[in-house]
Amino acid sequence: MQYRWKTSDSPGVAKSDLSLFMKLYNMWRQRGILRLPSELFMKDHPEEDFPTDPMGRKCLEYIAGDEIWGFSGTEKGQAGRPCPDINWEWYAEPDTDNMKASDQVYAEIDDAVGLYDGQYRAGHVGYKSSVHAYDDGKGEILAKRRVNNYRDGIDKEYSMAKNWAWCWPKNQRILYNKDDCGENDTMNPVTFKTADNTPWGAPSGERSNGWPYWRQGSTFWWGKERTGMARIWAQGIAKGGGDLTKNYDAWTGDKPPVPGATFRGGKLQGPGGKPMVGIPEHFEPMEYPNTALAEDYPCYGWLYTNRASEYEANDKLWDDGLVGLPEDGYNVIWGSFRLTEHFHTFTRNMPLLNEMQPEYFIEMHPGHAAEVGIDSGDYVRVESKRGWVICKIRATKRVGKLKINNADYWEIMTPFHFGPKDMAKGSIANFVSIGAVDPHAFIPETKACMCKILKATDAEIAAIQEKGYHQGVY
Amino acid sequence: MTDKVSRKDFLMAAGASLLVAPMALEGLDRGQRAPVQHLGEQRAVVVDVTRCIGCKACQIACKVWNKLPAEKTEVSDGEFTNPKFFSPITWKIVRFKEIGDYDEDAAGTGGLKWRMLSDNCKHCLEPSCVSVCPAAALWKRSDGPVLYDLDRCVGCGYCTMACPWGVPRFDDDLHAVRKCTMCHDRIDQGLEPSCVSVCPTDSLQYMNLEEARRVAVDAEANGLYTYGVDEVGGTSWIYISDVPFSEFGLPEYSTVTQKGFESDILVKFAGAGLFVGGAILAAVKLYAERREAIMKSGSEGGN
Ligand code: SF4
Ligand code: SF4
Numbered sequence: 001m002q003y004r005w006k007t008s009d010s011p012g013v014a015k016s017d018l019s020l021f022m023k024l025y026n027m028w029r030q031r032g033i034l035r036l037p038s039e040l041f042m043k044d045h046p047e048e049d050f051p052t053d054p055m056g057r058k059c060l061e062y063i064a065g066d067e068i069w070g071f072s073g074t075e076k077g078q079a080g081r082p083c084p085d086i087n088w089e090w091y092a093e094p095d096t097d098n099m100k101a102s103d104q105v106y107a108e109i110d111d112a113v114g115l116y117d118g119q120y121r122a123g124h125v126g127y128k129s130s131v132h133a134y135d136d137g138k139g140e141i142l143a144k145r146r147v148n149n150y151r152d153g154i155d156k157e158y159s160m161a162k163n164w165a166w167c168w169p170k171n172q173r174i175l176y177n178k179d180d181c182g183e184n185d186t187m188n189p190v191t192f193k194t195a196d197n198t199p200w201g202a203p204s205g206e207r208s209n210g211w212p213y214w215r216q217g218s219t220f221w222w223g224k225e226r227t228g229m230a231r232i233w234a235q236g237i238a239k240g241g242g243d244l245t246k247n248y249d250a251w252t253g254d255k256p257p258v259p260g261a262t263f264r265g266g267k268l269q270g271p272g273g274k275p276m277v278g279i280p281e282h283f284e285p286m287e288y289p290n291t292a293l294a295e296d297y298p299c300y301g302w303l304y305t306n307r308a309s310e311y312e313a314n315d316k317l318w319d320d321g322l323v324g325l326p327e328d329g330y331n332v333i334w335g336s337f338r339l340t341e342h343f344h345t346f347t348r349n350m351p352l353l354n355e356m357q358p359e360y361f362i363e364m365h366p367g368h369a370a371e372v373g374i375d376s377g378d379y380v381r382v383e384s385k386r387g388w389v390i391c392k393i394r395a396t397k398r399v400g401k402l403k404i405n406n407a408d409y410w411e412i413m414t415p416f417h418f419g420p421k422d423m424a425k426g427s428i429a430n431f432v433s434i435g436a437v438d439p440h441a442f443i444p445e446t447k448a449c450m451c452k453i454l455k456a457t458d459a460e461i462a463a464i465q466e467k468g469y470h471q472g473v474y
Numbered sequence: 475m476t477d478k479v480s481r482k483d484f485l486m487a488a489g490a491s492l493l494v495a496p497m498a499l500e501g502l503d504r505g506q507r508a509p510v511q512h513l514g515e516q517r518a519v520v521v522d523v524t525r526c527i528g529c530k531a532c533q534i535a536c537k538v539w540n541k542l543p544a545e546k547t548e549v550s551d552g553e554f555t556n557p558k559f560f561s562p563i564t565w566k567i568v569r570f571k572e573i574g575d576y577d578e579d580a581a582g583t584g585g586l587k588w589r590m591l592s593d594n595c596k597h598c599l600e601p602s603c604v605s606v607c608p609a610a611a612l613w614k615r616s617d618g619p620v621l622y623d624l625d626r627c628v629g630c631g632y633c634t635m636a637c638p639w640g641v642p643r644f645d646d647d648l649h650a651v652r653k654c655t656m657c658h659d660r661i662d663q664g665l666e667p668s669c670v671s672v673c674p675t676d677s678l679q680y681m682n683l684e685e686a687r688r689v690a691v692d693a694e695a696n697g698l699y700t701y702g703v704d705e706v707g708g709t710s711w712i713y714i715s716d717v718p719f720s721e722f723g724l725p726e727y728s729t730v731t732q733k734g735f736e737s738d739i740l741v742k743f744a745g746a747g748l749f750v751g752g753a754i755l756a757a758v759k760l761y762a763e764r765r766e767a768i769m770k771s772g773s774e775g776g777n
Contacts, residue, residue, distance in 0.1 A: 030659055355557065356547075376550065
């Protein structure tokens with residue numbers, strides 16, 4: 001049944017024996033001979049028995065005897081709050097110094113999940129009550145664990161060895177959880193830290209009460225109560241971006257944001273002459289739609305950091321002429337997203353998923369499409385300073401016109417899953433996106449840039465219809 | 475030695491019967507399934523559009539359980555609906571619909587609404603597909619599902635015309651009509667239909683018919699739209715939405731049952747001639763199939 005070396009063509013269709021077992025499995029499933037543990041469980045435990053979660057839905061987190069573990073997975077007998085306060089005093093970075101690289105990864109994942117999960121909750125005993133990815137006590141990666149006994153009666157009843165390996169406990173993200181904006185906050189996107197990790201700036205009261213904001217026309221960071229406490233020194237980048245000192249004068253003469261911080265050679269340095277990291281986040285991306293705004297709220301990518309390489313990478317983009325300016329017609333905002341149907345780029349060989357999302361496209365507002373002179377299903381050329389792709393459009397009102405600094409800008413959105421190979425073909429979205437690097441997080445700015453939209457020419461349409469993709473870099 | 479051989483023989487025989495038994499069952503299923511007609515209370519599914527997040531899990535679950543292959547599709551319009559229409563291998567479609575525009579005055583239109591409706595055969599209480607079928611290949615099971623027998627289907631396609639939503643689709647390869655079966659094989663096992671079992675938001679809910687109708691009436695009292703309580707005399711799939719169903723392309727039907735629809739077809743579409751013609755075609759097809767079967771068995775016997 002298995003052909004390892006082919007000497008001649010098989011008489012019929014040759015399939016692996018797995019396909020036969022799948023057929024049998026399906027038949028047994030279809031006839032109810034075989035049942036999944038979850039199906040059996042649902043049959044024996046009527047839904048009415050289930051506890052309700054904070055949103056009022058019936059849920060079954062984990063039932064062990066009479067105990068019901070709370071929604072946040074930390075406290076017994078209590079449906080936890082979905083947005084826990086994190087007690088930062090109890091929080092400690094995992095000690096990964098003496099670990100192998102693989103262990104480090106899992107320990108970090110575990111730590112992050114613990115944070116998301118409210119493991120370090122205020123009012124809760126200061127320990128991590130459940131391990132997710134890495135068991136620091138035993139020094140064990142749980143994905144590698146192979147324990148084939150049952151945790152309790154229920155596991156046994158349904159033959160589920162839940163300690164066999166590890167899987168994610170919950171796929172949850174806490175976004176802008178105001179409870180978490182404590183003084184030493186490391187989750188908040190606006191992060192203040194010096195090179196030696198001492199928190200500075202950002203008084204917690206301000207951020208608990210609302211978002212910090214920039215006041216137009218200055219580079220000071222204004223909190224709700226204490227204004228002028230934290231401020232940044234920034235580099236003006238609009239047009240060419242070479243000038244380091246646009247707002248330098250605004251800062252000098254006042255006391256520095258961090259005790260001991262100094263300016264040396266036009267660059268802000270932390271205590272002891274160490275480079276500063278963790279200056280408040282930028283508001284404008286490297287490729288900006290509005291020049292006036294970019295002058296007032298300069299890109300974070302231009303701030304001096306201790307990572308010269310990132311800084312230089314951004315510098316190089318300018319030098320190589322890879323940044324499109326609104327004046328040159330790059331005035332459509334480009335954003336990329338994921339589709340529910342595809343996972344990263346791996347699932348484009350799965351027929352059922354391809355059926356639902358068969359090819360690469362961009363989303364445009366019908367009004368925008370009409371301006372370009374096209375309609376749903378027609379081809380366009382999306383062009384940035386870096387590269388271009390040809391693709392179909394979907395006219396949808398889920399994207400639209402954005403008003404930025406009193407000017408209108410069209411926005412387009414596009415999935416990034418596609419490429420020239422595999423069953424569901426398409427041009428590569430990242431031929432258009434920008435490689436600017438956030439010097440603090442070291443993440444490229446591939447989710448937003450500026451582009452031009454042109455109607456595809458006949459030759460381009462012919463090319464994409466033949467190959468399934470058509471793209472290029474400059 | 476003899477011991478060993480007989481043991482091997484036994485194992486082989488056991489293995490073979492293990493392999494063959496389900497296939498034999500499969501054969502039985504295909505040909506000689508008698509309509510099951512008793513079966514307890516009427517079951518129904520409530521589809522709550524206001525809860526649907528458009529994950530399409532139901533659409534995939536349908537194909538997975540019923541082992542339906544994927545279709546070749548393409549991007550053709552602004553909505554995420556894909557495939558666009560029912561087909562012999564697509565029994566369930568999540569219909570996406572944008573209503574309004576994002577910058578419209580919220581007071582007037584509520585701005586942009588994005589709604590999804592998980593659509594399939596409605597399993598009418600008085601199905602017109604059943605009443606037009608000249609070969610009695612379709613029937614309504616007393617607990618809800620409207621089922622069909624591929625081998626009884628003569629391929630006349632009347633049901634495709636009679637169904638108010640164009641649900642049954644003609645399969646050229648099988649030369650028969652196929653559609654959603656409400657996962658009757660799962661219901662028989664005491665399970666929910668496949669799509670219901672995967673819905674993460676409880677947008678699809680499986681319950682008995684009275685309860686479903688009560689849920690719908692309550693929703694109506696709360697100012698929501700419903701579909702399937704009265705439409706075409708009531709259906710086993712009842713829809714609840716905060717936008718009119720015409721937005722999803724579901725036609726408005728009176729509360730009058732469509733049971734007499736077959737005569738309408740005769741008058742409206744093709745006249746009695748078509749019916750007679752259809753019957754003749756059906757007879758010809760039956761004859762041809764029978765002849766083919768006989769010839770086949772004859773040739774096999776000859777060898
Ligand atoms: S929806 Fe159409 S196919 Fe389904 S039962 Fe009603 S008439 Fe028949
Ligand atoms: S599974 Fe439920 S939520 Fe997902 S598309 Fe279907 S009905 Fe909507």
